[in-house]
Amino acid sequence: MRNFQGQFANKGGRNASKMGKAKNTKGTVMRVWNYMGYQKAALTFIIFLVFVTTLLGLLGPYLMGVIIDQYIVPKDLSGTARMCLLLIAIYGVTVFLTWLQTFVMVNVALKTIQKIRQDIFEKIQTLSLRFFDVRSQGDLMSRVTNDIDNLNQALTQSVVQIISSALTFIGVAIAMFALDWILAIVTLITVPIMFFVTKKLVAYSGKNFAKRQKDLGELNGFIEEAITGADVTTLYGKEKKTVQNFNKINEQLRVSATKADTFSAFIFPSMNFINNLGMGLVIGTGSVMVLNGMTTVGVIAAFINYSRQFSRPLSQFATLMNTIQAAVAGGERVFEIMDEVPEIKNKKDAFVVQNLQGHVALENVSFGYEENKTILKEVSLKARPGETIALVGPTGSGKTTIINLLTRFYDIQQGQIHIDGKNIKEYDMNSLRSKIGVVLQDTYLFAGTIMDNIRYGRLDASDEEVINAAKAASAHSFIKHLPNQYETKIASEGSNLSQGQKQLLAIARAILADADILILDEATSNIDTRTELQIQEGLNNLMRDRTSFVIAHRLKTIEKADQILVIKDGSILEKGNHESLMEDRGFYFDLYTSQFKI
Incomplete structure (x- = not known):
């Protein structure tokens, strides 16, 4: 998890630690x-x-x-x-x-x-x-x-x-x-x-x-x-x-x-x-x-x-x-x-989860990355198994913070988070995170082959399973046209692949991981329309029958979400599906119409 978590965490600063004379x-x-x-x-x-x-x-x-x-x-x-x-x-x-x-x-x-x-x-x-x-x-x-x-x-x-x-x-x-x-x-x-x-x-x-x-x-x-x-x-x-x-x-x-x-x-x-x-x-x-x-x-x-x-x-x-x-x-x-003491630690006898049904609930959650600076203010939401929850709102409103809390990269200061009726603090962190799949806007690819990078989702997967995951993600079509196909070496930071191709590999990796809960953070941002259709097809296959949380600025991509939570200034301003929110002609309506003329 360390390799991708920094990409969607809210970084508070880049200051090197201070050090004087040897103490x-x-x-x-x-x-x-x-x-x-x-x-x-x-x-x-x-x-x-x-x-x-x-x-x-x-x-x-x-x-x-x-x-x-x-x-x-x-x-x-x-x-x-x-x-x-x-x-x-x-x-x-x-x-x-x-x-x-x-x-x-x-x-x-x-x-x-x-x-x-x-x-x-x-x-x-x-x-x-x-x-x-x-x-x-x-x-x-x-x-x-x-x-x-x-x-x-x-x-x-x-x-x-x-x-x-x-x-x-x-x-x-x-x-x-x-x-x-x-x-x-x-x-x-x-x-x-x-x-x-x-x-x-x-x-x-x-x-x-x-x-x-x-x-x-x-x-x-x-x-x-x-x-x-x-x-x-x-x-x-x-x-x-x-x-x-x-x-x-x-x-x-x-x-x-x-x-x-x-x-x-x-x-x-x-x-x-x-x-x-x-x-x-x-x-x-x-x-x-x-x-x-x-x-x-x-x-x-x-x-x-x-x-x-x-x-x-x-x-x-x-x-x-x-x-x-x-x-x-x-x-x-x-x-x-x-000597650093991890801020987030497993409780004694933490529960090692085998499978998650996908019930997720936030109850009056408040949180701030810094003391006296609250980002989320008494946020509550409920997601049933298989539902897609879309988080929309202005930049800095707290969408990514909710994702950070669901994966327990930070502990909340107030309220509770429950998954399948159990407080998130009761779970063994590694087992919990292994059941949460993540596809980010900026896909991180490791040194190695395409096969290696997809297999990172499940290291014991066979070649056939990797290829099937790529097909489900709509990645197989471009991989088979590469000189070495699945054995193609990934250049530094994936520079020999397009942004869309890297996203498809990330989706294939998540499909192979077969997680019970999905997090999609701007997975289709900065992608051309044709590639977006391929990625959306792969995402639909990935999200099928799974509880999914989707952060999106392209509101067209979340029209079919079961719930859309409109977040502004750390609070849920509006809640509903696309049709009901459009009928209310509130903040979501303004966001949507600013992107599409209707």
């Missing part, structure tokens, strides 16, 4: 970690590999010191060669294990992202229409694609690196104190400086990364609307204005992205400077100690390498913060959707 970094990280918890074995293996590679990394500088003091200084060439080969072997094994842990981590990350993307997509399918009324499609697309991609990038690059950095930091500190406590203290002098600089830069850049993700969602929403409404833009000659608006949003994104990336880019040079400062202190202090016989050249060489390893985790962590900040900001936007 719950810890909570977001923990939720992502819980998703990764589904792969405990792989994560345990990764941690084991990180532990091994960290130990091998710590062994390298120690062996360098040993080689210098015990083999190079005594001029033992054969011993030096043997130890160098051992050192090369250690580094070779480290490289292989590092590649292996990266390979496993990539797979863990991709499976985690697959699960998150699946969950958010399933969540979107459960949300009520009011949720979509106030959010642009582009912003939602940005959350499902860009924000999740940022999470993927962070998982792939950051998780292993953070674990490795933590183990390296601790391991190097222990190794340095084991070698020489004085040089270890000298090395540690730079740590508070690194922490202070990192904290300041990360705190400032964090809000800019959140702002960048929000601006990217807004830009995607604008692009989506610009593409969708390209024909309207061209017809009204608003291309220049559209470009100006795009430039404004694009510049807004550039500014926020520049602030985020500029400050994050400053982290690495800052860490590099502090690292070099610490190395200079080690070399200076170590030189004095060597000259005074307090240590050896090998120990100094080992310390220089350990000094690099010691500061590298902090530098790497600081550098990764831009990735982490973007991921946390994106993660919050993703989980914000997951």
